[in-house]
Amino acid sequence: MTGPELAEAGRLLAAARRPVVFTGAGMSAESGVPTFRDAQIGLWQRYDPQELATPAAFRADPALVWGWYEARRRGVRRALPNPGHRAVAAIQARLTETVVITQNVDDLHERGGVPAPVRLHGSLFAPRCSACARPAPVPSDPPVPHDGPVPHDGPEPHAPEPHDGPLTPPACAGCGAPVRPGVVWFGEALPSAALDAAVEAASGCDLLLTVGTSALVHPAAEIPLVAARLGAPVVQVNPVPTPLDAICTVNMRGPAGEVLPALVRAAWPDADAG
Structure with missing residues (x-):
């Protein structure tokens, strides 16, 4: 990727000392993790994700909601960080005051080299008691690689598994209430x-x-506006226009896995952009 937008964004990144990287669902989608707007598959085709992702749905049918989230979590564990995740890690390695804020609930930033992103929407890997909020163990999974090419000889990250379906959540070790x-x-x-x-x-x-x-998801969507109101330049990486276009100093159209490595190389030609 070349062009004036890349050159300007590279200049801004090279001059920064305290950048914030704010990521959304499009980042993980490039690793094969479905967004809430993607079609559901298998058993879950009958359900609207926005109706499953509520406290009321969990109270009404804990096994259905827990089973859906376990299916999502297993899909995430089959996914791998993409070059965009590794480029974000390269930025943080170069500029140690970088803060990574994410709306995503997967663990791809951590596996991509960012140890402690700020998680606005929580994590699929941090279950807790629905009553007393006591942390609960993550259900065991087969080991997964931390990095490398996305495999093409196994199931897609979002492919249904034979045991997809309602699944009774474990009981809290402290009070016995269902884990959420x-x-x-x-x-x-x-x-x-x-x-x-x-x-x-x-x-x-x-x-x-x-x-x-x-x-589109508030209040998380306000974070870039906070920076813009206080005078920080905002660089957007997205394949399509968004409501943030008007406040951005630079709009870079394209997938994160292509744009971010190019941006890191534009800022620091000697960098390993992943």
């Missing part, structure tokens, strides 16, 4: 510590790079 997924459901507030950390980072950054987010 550690994600933010529709109608729930964002975790205050994560939201505070995100706002603080956006308020103090000297560049905000927004990647693969539709900017």
Whole structure:
């Protein structure tokens, strides 16, 4: 990728000292992780994700909701970080004050080299008690690689498994109530510590790079606006226009897995962009 947008974005990144990288579902979609807007498959075709992802749905049918989230989590474990994830890790390695904020609930940033992203919407890998909030163990899975090419001789990350379906959630070891997924459901507030950390980072950054987010889910979508209002340049990487276009200093159209490695190389020609 070449052009004036890449050159300008590379200049801004090279000059930054406290950047924020803000990622959304498009980042993980390039690794084969379905977004909420993608069609469901197998048993789950009958269900609207937005109706399953609510406290009311879990109260009404814990096994159905837990089974769906376990299917999603297993799909994520079959996915691998893409070059975009590795490029974000390269930015953080070069600029150690970089803060990575994500709306995604997978673990691809961690496996891609970012040890502690700020998670606005929680994690599929942090289940907790639905009553007392005690952390619960993650159900065991076969080991997965941390990096490397996406395999083509096995199931796609979102392919159904023979045991997909309702699954009784484990009981909390403390109080016996059902364990729930550690994600933010529709109608729930964002975790205050994560939201505070995100706002603080956006308020103090000297560049905000927004990647693969539709900017439609609030209040997370406000994070780039915080940086822009305080004068930080905003660089957007997205294949399609979003509501953030108007506030962005640079709009880079394309997939994160292509644009971000090119951006890292534009900023630092000697960098290993993954």
